[in-house]
Amino acid sequence: MSLYRNIVWFLKGMREYTRDGYEAAHKHFVEKDLETSVAGRSFIITGANSGIGKATAMAIAKKGGTVHLVCRNKDRAEEAREDIIKDTGNREVYVHILDMSETRKVWQFAEEFKRTNTSLNVLINNAGCMVNQKELNVEGLEKNFATNTLGMYILTTSLIPLLEKSCDPRVITVSSGGMLVQKLRTEDLQSERGHFDGTMVYAQNKRQQVVLTQEWAKAHPSIHFSVMHPGWADTPAVAMAMPQFYQTMAGRLRTAEQGADTAIWLAVSPAATSTPSGQFYQDRKAVPVHLPLAWTQSTPQEVQTFMTKLDALAKSFQPA
Structure with missing residues (x-):
């Protein structure tokens, strides 16, 4: 079954996830969807100092939004901030230093943000990692899971009360089409069993993000939740985590701006919130979260488990 999934997914990717796939989809975009000002609206974007995160921040700043860059590296974050201000003329761009893999610090950041800000309109969960060799964070958690799933979960759940008090609140999570090859595993959240394959661990984390988005949409109807696939984009993260894939696909990868397009559309367009909450998007369209005949669906009991x-694990690291 895993071989079938991988083959079907790769063929789909060559057709849809490349630059050619974006250009084909772009012909059907409604350009006026992005002809909007977001002045007065506030946005948090994690992992915003390069790649898709920076491209998203740049586009939102151009439209007048207040942008909070949540980044791990202070020097790169400040450099990104200066680039955004220089290119957009918008000085409402702020830097927050946070490593999303450090679970307790994610809690602390979210609580501090709520104390110092009266509203948050949009949260964009973009930060992610693909560590190919098993590595634990400072709290003993597998690092991919800590960053891609647990950190994102803590940040989002902690900020939901602030989002619910704000106008037209939205949460967008940058996932991956790679999740299509994985079924949600409830008995091994941190991929501790068997051979450790960083690519498949990442795909499992991205499946977890899709499930979280669906459940949050049910639990918090006043917020529009979405999860999206940026396609195969030419970013520093891809070059570092998947060097062989990056070299093989040279010339076929999307630009960071093309990869960011759907996240931007979901964050700013009135058209985006006319679609149901909790869906998975690719090139501005809601798409299925399972491959045909791949048997990756979960039962309600598995999702609840x-x-x-996840909630119990997150709360075990919550500061007193």
């Missing part, structure tokens, strides 16, 4: 375990 996942949510319960």
